[in-house]
Amino acid sequence: MAKKTRRLSEILKDIKSNDIKRRLIAVDELVVKGGKQSEIELIKLISDESWHLREYISKVLGGFGKKMIQKVLDEADQGVWYVRSAACTTLGNIGATECLDPLLTFLEDVNSRVRTAAEEAMISIINKDRVKFVESYLSHKDADFQEFILEKLKKIDTDLYKDILDESS
Numbered sequence: 001m002a003k004k005t006r007r008l009s010e011i012l013k014d015i016k017s018n019d020i021k022r023r024l025i026a027v028d029e030l031v032v033k034g035g036k037q038s039e040i041e042l043i044k045l046i047s048d049e050s051w052h053l054r055e056y057i058s059k060v061l062g063g064f065g066k067k068m069i070q071k072v073l074d075e076a077d078q079g080v081w082y083v084r085s086a087a088c089t090t091l092g093n094i095g096a097t098e099c100l101d102p103l104l105t106f107l108e109d110v111n112s113r114v115r116t117a118a119e120e121a122m123i124s125i126i127n128k129d130r131v132k133f134v135e136s137y138l139s140h141k142d143a144d145f146q147e148f149i150l151e152k153l154k155k156i157d158t159d160l161y162k163d164i165l166d167e168s169s
Contacts, residue, residue, distance in 0.1 A: 005029070008037060015041070020052055027053070031060060039064075043071050046086040047079050054086040062093020069094060073102055081111035088114060092121025095128050097137040100149075107152060119156045126153075126160060134167045 006029060014026035027045065030038040045057040061068050069091065076087035088106050091099035099121070106118035126133045138146055154161040 005033060008033065008041075012041065015045070020050065023050070023053055024056055027057060027060060039071075043068075043075050046072065046075055046090060047083045049082075051082075054082065055089070058086055058089040058093050061090045062095065065094060066096050066098055069096070069098060069102070081109075081114055084109060084111070084114045085117040088117035088121045092117075092124045095125055097125065097133060099125060100137060104149070104152065122153075123157055123160060126164070130163060130167050134164060138164075138168065 011026050011029045011033065014022050015030075017023055017026075027042070030042055042057060042061060046054055046061070048054055048057070061072060072087050072090045072094075076084045079087070084106060088103060091103055103118045103122050103125075106114055107122075109115050109118070138149065141149065150161065150164070153164060
């Protein structure tokens with residue numbers, strides 16, 4: 001017998017539960033339910049106080065791809081440090097080079113955890129396809145911006161920095 005899909009209002013009640021397992025199941029139900037309202041509710045969850053839920057939702061939203069970039073950034077603009085950190089993690093999970101420019105701004109955040117999340121997300125995106133990073137992203141930037149990015153990368157991960165220099169040679 002097929003499982004009956006619950007109404008959005010019922011799912012949202014579980015999202016507010018104190019039981020983390022129940023909340024995670026509710027997130028999965030929102031994904032299956034789909035639609036604009038479900039998407040809105042999922043985006044809001046990167047602002048949740050639960051670290052476990054934010055980590056889970058970052059992976060879920062990452063699966064939606066590039067269409068989530070601006071929505072995640074909009075949510076981060078309104079949030080405290082842990083929301084900005086979750087936004088960085090989400091951008092890393094999206095994994096597109098289009099996420100790199102916003103991540104560069106998070107490298108200057110006042111909070112060290114946000115900066116660390118931005119660094120980890122950038123490394124993840126670059127390592128996903130180093131050739132694409134050089135050919136589709138870096139080569140389309142002006143020389144000053146390339147130098148800026150490479151200097152940031154040098155501070156974050158010197159081995160990756162050296163590999164990128166080799167790739168671009």
